[in-house]
Amino acid sequence: MTLTREYSAWSPDEAEEIIAPIARTPGPILRCLQAIQERFGYVPADAVALVAQRCNATRADVHGVLTYYADLRTQPPAAIPVRLCAAEACQAVGGRELQREWEQACEADQRLAELTGGNEPVFCLGNCALGPAALVGDRLLGHASVERIEAAVGRLREQQGLQEGDRS
Ligand code: FES
Numbered sequence: 001m002t003l004t005r006e007y008s009a010w011s012p013d014e015a016e017e018i019i020a021p022i023a024r025t026p027g028p029i030l031r032c033l034q035a036i037q038e039r040f041g042y043v044p045a046d047a048v049a050l051v052a053q054r055c056n057a058t059r060a061d062v063h064g065v066l067t068y069y070a071d072l073r074t075q076p077p078a079a080i081p082v083r084l085c086a087a088e089a090c091q092a093v094g095g096r097e098l099q100r101e102w103e104q105a106c107e108a109d110q111r112l113a114e115l116t117g118g119n120e121p122v123f124c125l126g127n128c129a130l131g132p133a134a135l136v137g138d139r140l141l142g143h144a145s146v147e148r149i150e151a152a153v154g155r156l157r158e159q160q161g162l163q164e165g166d167r168s
Pocket residue numbers: 085086087088089090091123124125126127128129131133
């Protein structure tokens with residue numbers, strides 16, 4: 001079983017197909033961008049003009065939405081993305097320290113940093129009672145520590161059959 005998502009390679013034609021029905025509905029920009037990210041894993045720069053054209057909006061409008069929402073990515077995700085909860089309940093039980101320790105671990109191990117993308121902070125994973133919480137790929141960890149995160153990354157890496165140096 002693969003726990004991390006597989007995404008399609010960017011294709012403007014496929015993107016056009018995905019957003020065409022959404023673009024005809026009210027307030028479509030955010031939903032078009034989300035649909036593109038859902039399929040391709042991120043919103044490439046080329047998608048901005050496409051969404052603007054389809055939604056009858058300016059590129060600046062689309063860019064504004066794209067940069068406003070932290071969950072929208074403009075770069076392909078790491079092979080095994082790590083997201084540490086930066087919300088209050090987790091911070092109260094060591095979330096800040098975990099973030100610092102994880103950053104140090106990634107600074108010390110470039111391969112780990114590339115594989116996981118370092119840390120993409122997230123605000124509440126719905127696992128507040130077991131904080132600090134982390135999302136490793138699609139796996140939710142409670143009482144997260146650097147050791148537990150590294151172990152989860154290792155397991156996912158094995159399941160995905162990733163080799164040394166693989167990023168995606
Ligand atoms: S505050 Fe961290 S999971 Fe809710």
